[in-house]
Amino acid sequence: MTLQLGVIGTGAIGRDHIHRITNKLSGAKIVAVTDVNSEQAHAVVKAENINAKVYKTGHDVINASDVDAILVTSWGPSHEEFVLASIAAGKPVFCEKPLATTAAACKRIVDAEIAHGKQLVQVGFMRRYDQGYRALKKVIDNGQIGEALMVHCAHRNPSVDSTYTGDMALTDSFVHEIDVLRWLLNDDYISAQVILPRRTRLADKNLQDPHFVLLETKQGIRIDAEIFVTCKYGYDIQCQVVGETGTANLPEPLSVLMRSEAKLSTEILTDWKKRFLSSYDSELQEWIDSTIKGEMHGPSAWDGYFASVTADACVAAKHSGNIIPITMPERPAFYARK
Amino acid sequence: MTLQLGVIGTGAIGRDHIHRITNKLSGAKIVAVTDVNSEQAHAVVKAENINAKVYKTGHDVINASDVDAILVTSWGPSHEEFVLASIAAGKPVFCEKPLATTAAACKRIVDAEIAHGKQLVQVGFMRRYDQGYRALKKVIDNGQIGEALMVHCAHRNPSVDSTYTGDMALTDSFVHEIDVLRWLLNDDYISAQVILPRRTRLADKNLQDPHFVLLETKQGIRIDAEIFVTCKYGYDIQCQVVGETGTANLPEPLSVLMRSEAKLSTEILTDWKKRFLSSYDSELQEWIDSTIKGEMHGPSAWDGYFASVTADACVAAKHSGNIIPITMPERPAFYARK
Amino acid sequence: MTLQLGVIGTGAIGRDHIHRITNKLSGAKIVAVTDVNSEQAHAVVKAENINAKVYKTGHDVINASDVDAILVTSWGPSHEEFVLASIAAGKPVFCEKPLATTAAACKRIVDAEIAHGKQLVQVGFMRRYDQGYRALKKVIDNGQIGEALMVHCAHRNPSVDSTYTGDMALTDSFVHEIDVLRWLLNDDYISAQVILPRRTRLADKNLQDPHFVLLETKQGIRIDAEIFVTCKYGYDIQCQVVGETGTANLPEPLSVLMRSEAKLSTEILTDWKKRFLSSYDSELQEWIDSTIKGEMHGPSAWDGYFASVTADACVAAKHSGNIIPITMPERPAFYARK
Amino acid sequence: MTLQLGVIGTGAIGRDHIHRITNKLSGAKIVAVTDVNSEQAHAVVKAENINAKVYKTGHDVINASDVDAILVTSWGPSHEEFVLASIAAGKPVFCEKPLATTAAACKRIVDAEIAHGKQLVQVGFMRRYDQGYRALKKVIDNGQIGEALMVHCAHRNPSVDSTYTGDMALTDSFVHEIDVLRWLLNDDYISAQVILPRRTRLADKNLQDPHFVLLETKQGIRIDAEIFVTCKYGYDIQCQVVGETGTANLPEPLSVLMRSEAKLSTEILTDWKKRFLSSYDSELQEWIDSTIKGEMHGPSAWDGYFASVTADACVAAKHSGNIIPITMPERPAFYARK
Ligand SMILES: NC(=O)c1ccc[n+]([C@@H]2O[C@H](COP(=O)([O-])OP(=O)(O)OC[C@H]3O[C@@H](n4cnc5c(N)ncnc54)[C@H](O)[C@@H]3O)[C@@H](O)[C@H]2O)c1
Ligand SMILES: NC(=O)c1ccc[n+]([C@@H]2O[C@H](COP(=O)([O-])OP(=O)(O)OC[C@H]3O[C@@H](n4cnc5c(N)ncnc54)[C@H](O)[C@@H]3O)[C@@H](O)[C@H]2O)c1
Ligand SMILES: NC(=O)c1ccc[n+]([C@@H]2O[C@H](COP(=O)([O-])OP(=O)(O)OC[C@H]3O[C@@H](n4cnc5c(N)ncnc54)[C@H](O)[C@@H]3O)[C@@H](O)[C@H]2O)c1
Ligand SMILES: NC(=O)c1ccc[n+]([C@@H]2O[C@H](COP(=O)([O-])OP(=O)(O)OC[C@H]3O[C@@H](n4cnc5c(N)ncnc54)[C@H](O)[C@@H]3O)[C@@H](O)[C@H]2O)c1
Structure with a gap:
């Protein structure tokens, strides 16, 4: 068919x-x-x-x-x-x-x-389909680092254009972490705090950059995430999960290791579009496959709703300087985790 | 269509x-x-x-x-x-x-x-479709390391079964390097030498393992390759090209970086089938696409022929201990490099 | 003499x-x-x-x-x-x-x-004499990453003995970060917050472990540090400074890169005594040299005092759950930074 | 005293x-x-x-x-x-x-x-005192990779001055590998072969560069070494030992890992004098210590002699194109390995 x-x-x-x-x-x-x-x-x-x-x-x-x-x-x-x-x-x-x-x-x-x-x-939260995040989830689910206790993240863009304003760091950039980390940890958020570090002089002067976000999960896992959209050097997504017996990092994208000009280096992407290219392929292929079977496995409407509520809490935390509780209705059985 | x-x-x-x-x-x-x-x-x-x-x-x-x-x-x-x-x-x-x-x-x-x-x-020489080899070729073709002078390779398997005998290290394993390096370097081979290093005690006692092969190209590039099929630790394909201004390595497969049990580590594959999985996809997708267009871009019959002659020379070099010339007819215009 | x-x-x-x-x-x-x-x-x-x-x-x-x-x-x-x-x-x-x-x-x-x-x-804050921290400071002082904006740290021990209790994570372990980061950044602290992440089940049940500390500097630099003293896997000190144009990491200790048992790995130390061995040598050699010349260049009494006040603020932050200001008298000219 | x-x-x-x-x-x-x-x-x-x-x-x-x-x-x-x-x-x-x-x-x-x-x-063969080579030797001596079978080396300089001529690549540069590998492997050499790869256009036109040397040891271990003294990118000493169950690499010198300008990189030294700085310290400190005790532990006159004979064989191999046997008298009991 x-x-x-x-x-x-x-x-x-x-x-x-x-x-x-x-x-x-x-x-x-x-x-x-x-x-x-x-x-x-x-x-x-x-x-x-x-x-x-x-x-x-x-x-x-x-x-x-x-x-x-x-x-x-x-x-x-x-x-x-x-x-x-x-x-x-x-x-x-x-x-x-x-x-x-x-x-x-x-x-x-x-x-x-x-x-x-x-x-x-x-x-369309495609990060769940990224080979790297999937490998990371497997390590956690296999118990290779014990129970997760903390997650350290960074979401960095080399620069943003003039349409990127206000709280988009939270609602447009960080929202990808919001979704993927709930999935990665099989957990939900209960509070958010946003810290505003020293501003870079290289961002548009109306833009707060970077942000530092702290999320707390139901299980008490603490997530910290730097969102830095004028980091200049590249598009760089980092995620380290700290468990009871070890840590596991999101893999770096595949790259040629070079020795050149007094440096041992691999390339960092600068174009975000290239970072999750093959995730889009997997996301849609799996959606097609499950749709044909009359099933639904990907990020659900509930996940979209949770992401939205969490992003709102981050915005409120940013503007108030307070720790903001994240309140959601009970997860309906309809959306039970599989 | x-x-x-x-x-x-x-x-x-x-x-x-x-x-x-x-x-x-x-x-x-x-x-x-x-x-x-x-x-x-x-x-x-x-x-x-x-x-x-x-x-x-x-x-x-x-x-x-x-x-x-x-x-x-x-x-x-x-x-x-x-x-x-x-x-x-x-x-x-x-x-x-x-x-x-x-x-x-x-x-x-x-x-x-x-x-x-x-x-x-x-x-079906699928390595030409591997993302890693392609990234490596791009670095070379872009002149990022100047002209290639030497290539250092390793082709390692954790172990082989009892059907793996005689000169299969050269004709079945190394043949992949034979093809992919000609493509990588846009060059042809003119001689082969095979050195038999100290044998591992962990190989079947009738099997010479490892082999060390030296190839010389028309342009004078020197390739050395270790083929070690009982290396125990994993399936590991390495390739470093040394150019006039730098070196470039075949990327390691994507893997979660872990800190665990007093080690900072990434996993090495043990099953060769997983190493080039997505290369098979690209190989066939591109073959389908070009075939529909009535074109042919992949490894040709000429490449298959060259690989066969080179593998034969390696076998002769191994058994004689001599440096064996690799002689092929002139490349017909029909198979001109594109 | x-x-x-x-x-x-x-x-x-x-x-x-x-x-x-x-x-x-x-x-x-x-x-x-x-x-x-x-x-x-x-x-x-x-x-x-x-x-x-x-x-x-x-x-x-x-x-x-x-x-x-x-x-x-x-x-x-x-x-x-x-x-x-x-x-x-x-x-x-x-x-x-x-x-x-x-x-x-x-x-x-x-x-x-x-x-x-x-x-x-x-x-005796010997980390200032560590080759790695010194190399890191040089990168920052050279402007290679622009102005520092954030610092992400981890201080992990495999385990602690029964004499390690109460707030020692802050007063005995983290105190080394407290000193070395002031020196690294040429900055002072103005507030501290301490977050208590999900506890590991592998620590003594009377011990809170891990801690997550946030420090704010005069210049607005934000430091986050995980102190995790029952991390099991090793003694591991990490420090990443995020600047306006790049990031710089404290070097990993020198180690043999191995391919073995399906892992590409380097060793992580488990004994903290080995981590800063050569720092003690440099610390004392330089102290001897400067003392002979009648000079004093190392961590001063002022630095010892600042570390003590900061550690106290961390302890207060931990027990109150609040963000605690760090108040020190003006730095006397006597202790001016050189 | x-x-x-x-x-x-x-x-x-x-x-x-x-x-x-x-x-x-x-x-x-x-x-x-x-x-x-x-x-x-x-x-x-x-x-x-x-x-x-x-x-x-x-x-x-x-x-x-x-x-x-x-x-x-x-x-x-x-x-x-x-x-x-x-x-x-x-x-x-x-x-x-x-x-x-x-x-x-x-x-x-x-x-x-x-x-x-x-x-x-x-x-004064100071490499034996290098922390990195010592760590590598420990891995081998501990049996962590089984018996050594092959060694892959590179000795690269960014450039050489006009006094560097003739066979100095073998007699002045490679001689350090000649000594340190005998010590590393507890073995002696029995033959040498020298291959002349495609020349770099960036070397002085009277200088053959690079060289590729093959040594065979008594135990049958095969060593290959690239000596490339106009490699442009840095002073870079590499050594990988391949054993029966794994491989071990000479550690890279300690360096700050940076993310900057679209690269994840560590620095490569360009000045050879900095590479083995602390080896000279250890070499002389240990010589002083053992001399005071009336002992002698370092590279002996016998080692100096062996290095000289091996370098001569390499030169002969280069000029003849042949595999040259390395012949030494029996090691006198006076110089027995300790
Ligand atoms: N998952 C990801 O990483 C990712 C990446 C890029 C974009 N997106 C999302 O995809 C969506 C589209 O983004 P884009 O970058 O393609 O934007 P775009 O502006 O390039 O394209 C949107 C298109 O929608 C059309 N359109 C708008 N309103 C419409 C309507 N009512 N009916 C029909 N067409 C309408 C516009 O004319 C336009 O052609 C956004 O929601 C964006 O957030 C997601
Ligand atoms: N590119 C690669 O990495 C790669 C990997 C594996 C195999 N191969 C190649 O693919 C080929 C098949 O390998 P395999 O592992 O699938 O072997 P296999 O033994 O599993 O399968 C071969 C099949 O071909 C059938 N067959 C044999 N002769 C036939 C004939 N005359 N007519 C019809 N069917 C016939 C056999 O019955 C068998 O089912 C080999 O040439 C092998 O070298 C390439
Ligand atoms: N910089 C570092 O990394 C580092 C590492 C270890 C210890 N230290 C510090 O060094 C100090 C000593 O630690 P240690 O591990 O050697 O402890 P230790 O218990 O092994 O040694 C302390 C010694 O001091 C002696 N002592 C105690 N009070 C004395 C007094 N009034 N007069 C004379 N001697 C007295 C004790 O008898 C004991 O022998 C502590 O302050 C510790 O925090 C620093
Ligand atoms: N182990 C290493 O890595 C390493 C590094 C550099 C030099 N070296 C060796 O050290 C030696 C010296 O090298 P250098 O770079 O210092 O050279 P250099 O030319 O800078 O110094 C040599 C000095 O020896 C003096 N000298 C020469 N003959 C003498 C004699 N008969 N009596 C007294 N003094 C005499 C010269 O006047 C000169 O000052 C060489 O053998 C060189 O190969 C070893």
Whole structure:
């Protein structure tokens, strides 16, 4: 069986996903697309050389009779609408992060999905599909370092553009750690604190940079994370889990070890797009595979909701200087950990 | 367009290739299979849940009208026959290494392909598709270490089974280095010397282990390679290219860095099958893509022939203790480097 | 000129220092020793084969006419007394850490030294003499990573014995970071916070382990440090400084890189005594050299005082759960940074 | 007891040794010096602020009644004369490498020392005192990698000056490997082969660079070594021992790990003088200590002789292109391995 997909939003990541599904992955094909910029939708269909119909709206895509499942890759503010509509149509939907732009909207999606009675929604937190994070999780799950006690992280970008403002370090960058660490630790958060270290002079003067975030989990695990988006030297994601008998680090991306110009070195990526390239492939291949089987294994609507509530707590912690509790309803059995 | 494939030989690697083409790759499907053990062919079709017809012989597969291209994954001695038949049928053929079991047989394939007038044959030297070797080649091609002068290699297996005998270290293990280094350096070999170091007491007592091989290229580059198939500690492929201004190493496979039990460590693989897993994916995906376009970019029949002649020279060098010249006809324009 | 030294306390470290001064270092010799356990003092003189007189008390050593300078290596509670007596006698004194066991006692030493009018006191914070920390400081001072913004540390011991209780993680272990980081950053602390992560089940059940400490400096640099004294795997001191353009890590101790048993590994020390062995040599050699020249360059009484006040603040932060300000008098010109 | 030393040759290394003995080491002092350039001898005495008499000739130094032992740090061609005279005077002598400039001269020293009846000569092969090589030897001696089978080495300099010509790569650079590997492996050499790889265009056009040397030991261990003295990127000494169950590498010198400018890197030294700095300290401290005890543990005259014969064989192998046997008399019991 070939899964027939409709794509809402043919911008940067929409097109990337269309390309990989068509040329690298197995089991699915794009039969419908749309974009508010319909010219662009047509252009992508042509450039990618796919046999897909261009619809006027996301709702048309969702309701097209040959569309088995939906990819939402439009701007964040439109996600809630299309995810709810997909649920209403009873069709599986892969929604790029964020699930929605407010915790309340995420909650509405969770409620709708529970009401529907079957999980249909997957959120695009691709780090769970990264080979490195998976290897790290295996080490922890195997008990190779005992129980996890602390996690030390860094999320560094060489620089950001002028659209990166306000609390995006927390809501756009750190949100990836928020999701992946809950999954890595099989745990949930109960409080957040944000410390503002000495500012770098190299960031835009309206931007606080770096941030230092502390999260506490239900089990008492303490996570500290540096988010430093003007670090200049590269795009660098680090994660060290400290357990009772050892520590384990997220692997560095594969790189040629060189001896040159008085340095023994490996390259650090500078373009974030390259860092998780193959994670996107695995994420979508596994989504296709499980969708065909009528299953859902990836980051759920609940995970999208938890991420949203946690990011909000971080923002509140930052602005108040206080330790902010993270309060979520009890995890519904519907979203039980597998 | 979907490329329709016929597979000859549904043993270990045949089945692996069927699985990846069906479940992970894009653009091809298996429509025909065969194996001298026809029961096994049927079993694979069933287990992999594919819609493929089981034929009696490889020739039936090659000649089936719905078969666009062939995968030869039967035992080495049968390769020549099926590759020649594919050429005769004018169909693209991917043949697992070795191209054939003698240099003379390889030469017959080369001659047949030239006579046919268009490249149809690709040999399964998958290391050229390894992310690590590709990154290494890029460093060299970019001039980041100047001109290559020397290459230091190691090819180590934890152990081998009792079918691994005689000169297989040269003809079965080292042959991968033979191919990948010619490609890496854009160069050809002119002589070989084989040194027999002190034997490990941990190898089967009839097996010489390790070997130390020296190759000389046309440009004067000197390659040294340790082949050590009872090294106990892991499956470990190392390659350092020394250039005029620096050195570059084949990347280590991605691994979790651990601090545990008084060691700072990363894991070394022990199962060779895991080392080049994703190379097989890329190898076949790229073969499918280029075959659909009517092109041929991978290791050619000429490369298979060169590997065979070089391995023979290594064997002669080992048994004589001498430096043995490697003599090949001039590279035909037909196989010009691209 | 040979510096003639008197040693007060011939326990573990006292004897180590006697041995290194006698057999490895240049420019000094031991002429006087004492210990409350006088038998042991005699035994050490004999075992180390030195020509030193055994005195009854530390004061006798300090006042001996052939003693140019003093080494105080007795138990902490006796340090104040002997350091003050050395100052009174106008003799240079090297005092093992801690300078004294309370901040008030440290302050009395500082006051006495200022009153004396010339620096005489050096405290045994040997990490400043570690090759690794020195290399790290050079990188920072050279501006190779821009201005320092954050420091991430870990101080891990495999295990501690039953005498290690209460807040010793802060006052005995972390105190080394307290001193060395002020020196490394050329900065002072203004607040401390202590977080208690999930406890390891492998520590004595009366011991909180690990601790996670946050320090803030005058310049706004944020330091986070994990102190984990039952980490099982080894004695491991880590320090990463994050600057505006890069990060720099304390070097790992020199170790043989091994490939063995499916691991690529280097050894981690388990015995803390081995970690800073050569730092003790440099510390004392440089102290001898500068003392001969009538100079004083090492950790001063002021540094000992600052360390004491900071450790106290950490203890208060731990027990209150609050962020505790670190308040010190203005640095006197007498102790100006050089 | 303080060992009273006479130094013959106050050039670069002579002065270095005078400085370290006077200011860093314990147990010896310089009481006599000489140099054919007597002005320079006087200048060094003054600059180093030592109380040493300047003699007219090396023989005057050797025969001075207050001189207990001799350091020969003059040019190579004068070594034989002064070492023989020291033996004649019955005084211990530390002679910088080479012991003498021909194998025949080395043999004369060996014969004289045997005739004298007690070992007096130590040769300045300081690598045996390097912390890294010592750690590596410990791993081998502990059986951590089983029996050694192969050794892969590299000896790289960024560049050499115009006085570096002819076969100095073998006689001046590689000679350090020749000595240290015999010691590391507790083995002797029986043959040498030298391969001339593709030349770098960055070396002086009269200089063959790099060389690739193969040595065979009595036990059948095979050593390969690249000597590349215009490698541009740094002074880099590498050594990997391959044993039956694992491999062990000479540790890299301690260095700050940096993340900067899209690179994860450690520094590689460029100045060879810095690479073995602390080895010189240990070498001389241990020589002083053992000399005081009337013992001799370091590289012996026999080792100097073996190095000379091996270097000669390498030169012959280079010029002939052949595998050259290394023939030495039986090791006399006088020089038995301890
Ligand atoms: N998982 C990740 O690492 C990752 C990376 C990049 C982007 N994203 C997410 O993917 C989404 C898209 O990001 P992008 O970088 O592709 O942005 P983009 O601006 O390049 O593309 C978004 C596209 O959506 C279209 N669009 C917007 N509203 C629409 C609507 N109502 N109906 C139809 N089309 C609509 C726009 O015209 C545009 O073409 C965002 O939510 C972003 O956060 C996730
Ligand atoms: N590129 C690599 O790394 C790699 C790895 C493994 C194997 N190989 C190559 O792949 C080939 C197969 O290896 P394998 O490990 O799968 O062996 P295998 O024995 O598991 O499978 C070979 C199969 O071919 C069948 N066969 C043999 N002769 C046949 C014929 N004339 N017609 C039809 N079927 C025939 C056998 O019955 C068997 O099922 C070999 O040439 C081997 O060298 C390459
Ligand atoms: N810098 C470091 O890393 C480091 C390491 C170890 C110890 N130290 C410090 O060194 C000091 C000694 O530690 P140790 O491990 O050698 O302890 P120890 O118990 O082995 O030795 C202390 C000795 O001092 C003697 N002593 C005690 N009070 C005395 C007094 N009033 N007069 C004379 N002698 C007296 C004791 O009898 C004992 O022999 C402590 O302050 C400790 O914190 C520092
Ligand atoms: N072990 C090592 O790594 C190492 C390093 C450098 C030098 N060396 C060896 O040390 C020796 C000296 O090297 P250098 O770099 O100091 O050279 P240098 O030229 O700087 O010094 C040699 C000195 O010896 C003096 N001299 C020469 N002949 C003399 C004689 N007959 N009597 C008295 N003085 C005499 C010269 O005037 C000169 O001052 C050489 O044999 C060299 O190979 C060893």
